[in-house]
Amino acid sequence: MPIDAGSAAAPLSQAEAAAAFASVLAAHEPFFDHEVQRTQGRLRSRCYAAAMPVPDILVSAVRAVVFRGPRVVVVSESDGTRHVMPGGRREPGESQETTxxxxxxxxxxxxxxxxxxxxxLHFQHPGPTPPSDWCDFANVIYLAEATRYDRRALDPTQGKVRSRLMSTKAAFGAVTDRHRAILAAALSARRTARAGS
Structure with missing residues (x-):
């Protein structure tokens, strides 16, 4: 059954879309499964290496693993954390690609x-009594090839967030286990895409 945010006559609520999406996720095995404690309760994140249809209402943010030849973009956050998934929250009315x-x-x-x-990347509150305003949400992760750098496009309000190109070997050594898993999945997807070209 295709996942749809609903027809014009009867759009699905976020909770209904999350329930429908659960059956899609059940057919896939995550390549990582991680839980953290947040102020509103535990948050479980699982990442699936599949280009599956996600109900648009559940997509809170969009990210990409960005390659430039043999190198990959690595982002350093203000707390020193490094990762390979630049991206962020959608603005009202934005498509995933625009975001x-x-x-x-x-x-x-x-x-x-x-x-x-x-x-x-799927997020879920695993507790028996999730907060009343809680609902599952997802981040779609894209594979991208960098074409041109423009320093003037950088947003100064991003604070101390920095990025740089690194060899994939150096990137594997610089990021967390979860981001190593995401980078490995991206490299596999990139090889598959190139073989199909």
């Missing part, structure tokens, strides 16, 4: 070519 292109420019200064979805 990720805007965020990559603002955060990293990179224009990118074709965007290929290759993974989904």
């Amino acid at each position: 990720v292109r805007r965020e990559l420019l603002e955060e990293c200064g990179w224009h990118v070519g074709e965007l290929r979805p290759f993974a989904v």
Whole structure:
């Protein structure tokens, strides 16, 4: 059954879309499964290496793993954390592609070519009594090739967030286990895309 945010006559609520999406996720095995404690309760994140249809109402943010030849963009957050998924929250009315292109420019200064979805990061409250305002949400992760750098596009309000190109070997050594898993999935998806070209 295709996932749809609903027809014009009867759109699905976020909770209904989350319930429908659960059956799609059940057919896939996550390549990581992680829980953290937040002020509103525990948050479980699982990442799936599949370009699956995600109900638009559940997509809170869009991210990309960005390559430039043999190197990958690594982002350093203000707390020192490094990762390979630049991107961010969608603004009202933005498409996923518009969001990720805007965020990559603002955060990293990179224009990118074709965007290929290759993974989904799904968030869920695993407790028996989730907060009343809680609902599952997801981040779609794209594979992208950097085409041009534009320092003027960087958003100064991003604070101390910095990015740089690193060899994939150096990136594997610089990021957390979860981001190593995401980078490995991105490299696999990139090889598959190139073999199909």
